[in-house]
Amino acid sequence: GAVVSQHPSRVICKSGTSVKIECRSLDFQATTMFWYRQFPKKSLMLMATSNEGSKATYEQGVEKDKFLINHASLTLSTLTVTSAHPEDSSFYICSARDPSSPYNEQFFGPGTRLTVL
Amino acid sequence: AQSVTQLGSHVSVSEGALVLLRCNYSSSVPPYLFWYVQYPNQGLQLLLKYTSAATLVKGINGFEAEFKKSETSFHLTKPSAHMSDAAEYFCAVSPMNTGFQKLVFGTGTRLLVSP
Numbered sequence: 262g263a264v265v266s267q268h269p270s271r272v273i274c275k276s277g278t279s280v281k282i283e284c285r286s287l288d289f290q291a292t293t294m295f296w297y298r299q300f301p302k303k304s305l306m307l308m309a310t311s312n313e314g315s316k317a318t319y320e321q322g323v324e325k326d327k328f329l330i331n332h333a334s335l336t337l338s339t340l341t342v343t344s345a346h347p348e349d350s351s352f353y354i355c356s357a358r359d360p361s362s363p364y365n366e367q368f369f370g371p372g373t374r375l376t377v378l
Numbered sequence: 379a380q381s382v383t384q385l386g387s388h389v390s391v392s393e394g395a396l397v398l399l400r401c402n403y404s405s406s407v408p409p410y411l412f413w414y415v416q417y418p419n420q421g422l423q424l425l426l427k428y429t430s431a432a433t434l435v436k437g438i439n440g441f442e443a444e445f446k447k448s449e450t451s452f453h454l455t456k457p458s459a460h461m462s463d464a465a466e467y468f469c470a471v472s473p474m475n476t477g478f479q480k481l482v483f484g485t486g487t488r489l490l491v492s493p
Contacts, residue, residue, distance in 0.1 A: 267421075293479075304468065304483045305422075354421050356481075364410055364429045365472065365479055369421040 263289050263359045267370035274345055275378055282340045282373045284355030290335035291357035295367060296328075299352040311338040345377040382471050384484035392492050397441075397456040399487050401469030404450065410472040411452040412481070413443055415465050422468065428452060439463070464491045 264287040274280050284294055292313045297305040309319045309330050317330035327349075329341040338357075342349050352374050356367040385400040403409060410429050414422040426437025433445045443454045452469060469484040 265421075295480075304485045305481075307480060307482075310480070352419075356422075358479075364427065366424070366427070367481060369414075369423070371421040372419065374419065 263357070263362065263368040265291075265355065265357045265368045265370040267355055267373050269373060270371060271374045271376075273376045273378065276346055277344055279341055279343045280345055280375060282342075282353055282355075282375075284338045284340070284357065284370050286336045286357040286359075286368075289357075289359045289361065291338075292335060292360060293358045294332060294338040295356045295358075296330060296338075296340050297354045297356070299354060299372075301352075305354060308340075342375065345375070347377045350375055350377045382469050382482055382484035384467075384469050384487050386487055387485065388488045388490060390490040390492065391459045393461055394458050397454070397459045397463065397489065399454040399467050399469075399489065401443075401452045401454065401484060402450050403452065403469075403471045405471070405473060407474045408445070408447055409474055411443075411445060412470040412472070413437065413441070413452075413454050414468045414470060416468065416486075417465050425454070425467075459489075459491045461491050461493070464489055 266285045268283045294311040296308045299305045308323045309317045311317045311330045311332040313332045319325045332338040354372040356369045381404045383402045412427045413425040416422050425441050426435045428435050428445045436442045441456045466486050468486045470481045
């Protein structure tokens, strides 16, 4: 099946620094990737849709200057949390849509745990 | 807006007992429906999906779900729980008004399995 990886799996940073999270589709080309945020004991919230070669589409209430998304190739999307603060601490999960899979199925990465001190 | 309701944030069963996790959606047009499982500190794994074919859908690990349009439900069941089934389960819909492109998740149900 389609495999999606994320790197790093865990990151701890100081307040005010920026953190980059990578999402890769390993065995398929993904024109569309999605970034989700999951708070403890909560559901996944879609942050943005990342389209290869174009600007990401952000969901309402998500600061695009805070969460920079780049989808420079068909297998890589990155999420950069800029000037991170403790309230940005969360579990970030990406998914990628395999265009060859019916019903627009999304395949999920293992997630990145971000802790901002 | 499309919404998904999962009744019960926690469900506890004994090993070998029936598992029933409830999911209801709000939509006049049936969306695509999904059940995902999440183990601690991991991403989501697809258990099964409904895409307007058979209403009874069989998934991995012995799980199945039945789409009932009249009840706008898509409950997840497994005849006999195993200790390894303990995890968080999410119901999700892919609404037609997004071109079936996006996923909207329920709040999740934590399944606890006791010996």
